[in-house]
Amino acid sequence: MDSTLQLHNLKKYYATQKAVDDISFDIKQGDIFGLLGPNGAGKTTLLRMITGIFYPDSGSITFDGRNFDPENDIIKIGYMPEERGLYKKMKIGEQALYLAQLKGLSKADAMQKIKFWFKRLEMESWWNKKVEDLSKGMSQKLQFVTTVLHEPKLIILDEPFSGLDPVNANLIKDEIYGLAKRGSTVIFSTHRMEQVEEICDHIVLVNLGKKILDGTVADVKQQFKENKFSIKLVGTPTNIEDAAYEVLNQKENEFIMKINEGYRSNDVLLHFINQGINIESFNEMLPSLNDIFIQLVDGTKSVTRAFQNLS
Amino acid sequence: MNKIWIIAQREFLSRVQKKTFLLTTILLPIVIFGLYGLIIYFSVKSSENYTVAIADNANVFGGKIDSKDDIKFVFVKDESLSLLKEKIAKKELDGYVWVPEGFKPAKGDTISVVSGKTVGLMNREEIQKRINDALENQRLLSSLQITKKQLDSLQKGNEIKFSTTEGKEENDTKVGISYGVGYASGFMIYIILFIYGTMVMRGVMEEKTNRIAEVIISSVKPFQLMMGKITGIGAVGLVQFIIWVALTVTLRFILPLFVPSMRETANVMNHGATEALQTVKQSGALNNLMTGLSEINFPLIIGCFIFYFLGGYLLYSSLFAAVGSAVNEDPQDAQSLTLPITMPIIFGIVIMSSAINNPTSNLAIFGSLFPLTSPIVMMARIPFGVPNTVPYWQLILSMLLLIGGFISTTWISAKIYRVAILMYGKKPTWKEMWKWAWRKN
Numbered sequence: 001m002d003s004t005l006q007l008h009n010l011k012k013y014y015a016t017q018k019a020v021d022d023i024s025f026d027i028k029q030g031d032i033f034g035l036l037g038p039n040g041a042g043k044t045t046l047l048r049m050i051t052g053i054f055y056p057d058s059g060s061i062t063f064d065g066r067n068f069d070p071e072n073d074i075i076k077i078g079y080m081p082e083e084r085g086l087y088k089k090m091k092i093g094e095q096a097l098y099l100a101q102l103k104g105l106s107k108a109d110a111m112q113k114i115k116f117w118f119k120r121l122e123m124e125s126w127w128n129k130k131v132e133d134l135s136k137g138m139s140q141k142l143q144f145v146t147t148v149l150h151e152p153k154l155i156i157l158d159e160p161f162s163g164l165d166p167v168n169a170n171l172i173k174d175e176i177y178g179l180a181k182r183g184s185t186v187i188f189s190t191h192r193m194e195q196v197e198e199i200c201d202h203i204v205l206v207n208l209g210k211k212i213l214d215g216t217v218a219d220v221k222q223q224f225k226e227n228k229f230s231i232k233l234v235g236t237p238t239n240i241e242d243a244a245y246e247v248l249n250q251k252e253n254e255f256i257m258k259i260n261e262g263y264r265s266n267d268v269l270l271h272f273i274n275q276g277i278n279i280e281s282f283n284e285m286l287p288s289l290n291d292i293f294i295q296l297v298d299g300t301k302s303v304t305r306a307f308q309n310l311s
Numbered sequence: 312m313n314k315i316w317i318i319a320q321r322e323f324l325s326r327v328q329k330k331t332f333l334l335t336t337i338l339l340p341i342v343i344f345g346l347y348g349l350i351i352y353f354s355v356k357s358s359e360n361y362t363v364a365i366a367d368n369a370n371v372f373g374g375k376i377d378s379k380d381d382i383k384f385v386f387v388k389d390e391s392l393s394l395l396k397e398k399i400a401k402k403e404l405d406g407y408v409w410v411p412e413g414f415k416p417a418k419g420d421t422i423s424v425v426s427g428k429t430v431g432l433m434n435r436e437e438i439q440k441r442i443n444d445a446l447e448n449q450r451l452l453s454s455l456q457i458t459k460k461q462l463d464s465l466q467k468g469n470e471i472k473f474s475t476t477e478g479k480e481e482n483d484t485k486v487g488i489s490y491g492v493g494y495a496s497g498f499m500i501y502i503i504l505f506i507y508g509t510m511v512m513r514g515v516m517e518e519k520t521n522r523i524a525e526v527i528i529s530s531v532k533p534f535q536l537m538m539g540k541i542t543g544i545g546a547v548g549l550v551q552f553i554i555w556v557a558l559t560v561t562l563r564f565i566l567p568l569f570v571p572s573m574r575e576t577a578n579v580m581n582h583g584a585t586e587a588l589q590t591v592k593q594s595g596a597l598n599n600l601m602t603g604l605s606e607i608n609f610p611l612i613i614g615c616f617i618f619y620f621l622g623g624y625l626l627y628s629s630l631f632a633a634v635g636s637a638v639n640e641d642p643q644d645a646q647s648l649t650l651p652i653t654m655p656i657i658f659g660i661v662i663m664s665s666a667i668n669n670p671t672s673n674l675a676i677f678g679s680l681f682p683l684t685s686p687i688v689m690m691a692r693i694p695f696g697v698p699n700t701v702p703y704w705q706l707i708l709s710m711l712l713l714i715g716g717f718i719s720t721t722w723i724s725a726k727i728y729r730v731a732i733l734m735y736g737k738k739p740t741w742k743e744m745w746k747w748a749w750r751k752n
Contacts, residue, residue, distance in 0.1 A: 087517070099527075102530040
């Protein structure tokens with residue numbers, strides 16, 4: 001699989017700060033890629049460089065195997081910025097057509113695609129409505145449509161789910177999967193880690209203009225795992241303590257424990273099985289991206305979350 | 312380039328298809344014209360016949376006075392003041408003139424016209440004119456033994472023609488009309504720059520207010536967006552302006568031709584527009600007017616008007632666009648930022664009022680070369696004659712400078728626009744905006 005996008009040592013400095021300070025990473029085609037980071041980390045500046053709105057002070061961008069050429073490549077990119085609005089007084093169908101034409105689609109082509117997407121997302125009846133007459137969720141759907149209408153190779157979504165109710169959020173999520181399956185590459189920028197865990201293959205975490213994490217979701221979690229496990233037993237064992245593990249938390253029959261160095265899961269399981277106790281469930285508790293995020297961004301590595309989600 | 316066209320189309324259609332466009336474009340001149348016409352009509356029109364009795368106890372009128380149309384004079388003898396007052400009360404008379412026995416017109420004594428109601432302005436003037444004419448006639452007859460008519464023929468002036476050293480004759484009417492046309496053109500450009508400049512500014516704010524700037528900029532370059540807006544809005548302005556001019560011409564000139572009673576009102580209205588047109592007397596003056604008009608190079612004036620209209624618009628609209636992009640949704644911010652831009656426009660009008668009286672002064676020349684004022688000032692000078700008043704080199708230089716002017720303002724504004732359109736937050740200072748103009752990509 002080719003890389004759709006490669007960033008090489010991008011830098012963008014402003015008078016007051018280094019917004020992007022030497023960032024490089026690769027995005028493979030068909031990936032759903034998560035760009036994470038706290039506010040002010042440089043995400044937006046980075047995205048604007050990828051979309052050709054800003055020019056980097058140094059470094060380069062390779063798009064689709066060639067040097068990034070903003071003027072021509074922009075047609076292959078769909079960008080949904082965080083600050084996204086629509087012309088309030090314009091009718092929806094008209095507006096979708098206008099935005100599509102700006103992306104280089106012919107009128108006929110655009111109409112066809114708009115009809116397709118409107119039908120797909122159940123927006124047909126709003127064709128002649130003005131944007132100001134729509135609810136927020138409805139306009140978000142419209143924004144999504146205008147972003148993907150021209151079948152871009154690279155789709156960049158900045159906080160796409162903000163303001164969406166669960167039904168619509170799900171709808172969009174499915175669309176994102178579908179697009180990725182059909183060969184588009186998706187960059188997803190968000191704070192909402194649960195979504196990232198769910199959707200993204202690959203993530204990059206930036207903070208203060210620098211890249212501090214780069215890998216697949218699975219790899220990252222492995223990197224930060226703390227050997228924590230949760231085990232649910234049937235009945236209460238008599239012999240709880242063992243050398244193999246350290247109990248961190250206990251709630252009735254449920255234990256959260258940390259397996260000590262040199263021991264493995266089977267040691268823990270055997271400890272209980274040998275006592276004749278049935279094991280209802282046994283899971284590794286990988287750190288959530290949320291925690292990893294906080295950990296890295298806060299700069300303290302030693303925090304162990306004692307109170308995890310038990311359900 | 313294609314994208315600029317798409318944007319311009321959208322800007323044009325979205326404005327032209329609104330109901331308010333039709334309303335302001337078509338109704339406004341009709342309404343203004345109608346109101347104006349009504350006002351003049353009512354102040355001019357004498358409502359009823361006006362009968363004034365003259366009790367000439369000193370026989371200064373000799374029984375003769377112009378009594379026609381709506382105002383009639385009746386000489387009465389042996390009617391007392393009280394009787395006359397009674398007649399007024401009974402509405403048999405509208406007014407009277409009581410000339411006492413010892414009245415001496417030669418000494419400049421005052422005559423009183425007493426009426427039942429206040430006399431309207433136009434009637435007042437007419438009454439004064441007729442009384443004075445009658446008295447003057449009497450004075451002439453008694454002291455010089457000639458009639459007014461004879462006096463007038465003696466006083467008639469010889470025709471004095473003006474011509475330049477190049478042998479070109481300068482018709483009086485022509486100069487008068489040049490004055491009028493020049494003033495009108497300059498003023499029109501002034502208004503155009505103001506109205507459409509601010510329209511561009513508000514148009515540019517649309518992307519910021521709707522928070523769609525970044526979405527658009529991800530598809531087109533900021534320069535394309537700016538030029539698309541300027542072109543589209545300019546086209547709206549052009550269409551609107553043409554419709555206004557066409558309507559005004561139709562109403563002003565063609566209507567009075569069909570409605571004779573309106574000719575008078577039409578003439579009265581022209582009084583306000585050009586003092587010079589007063590030199591055109593009502594009778595048989597049409598010929599004079601025509602020759603005067605034919606000596607003015609209308610194709611040149613129209614051609615130059617179009618050029619300066621476009622040049623001035625492009626120059627100022629890009630400045631307005633830069634300001635519009637820097638403003639954050641609050642229209643009051645816009646007011647203070649637009650001040651430095653509106654100043655040169657006003658300056659232009661000021662220079663124009665001097666240039667129109669002195670088309671060859673240094674100030675006039677400066678004003679018509681300086682790109683920020685040339686659209687207004689040069690347009691005011693051109694009707695006076697090219698190359699008589701405005702040498703070819705001045706015209707060409709002025710045009711070149713204007714072209715250079717709008718290219719520079721567009722370039723600077725594009726730089727400011729590109730940075731400002733994505734910025735939300737505090738209003739930028741002039742210093743900041745200036746820095747953006749010179750910042751490299």
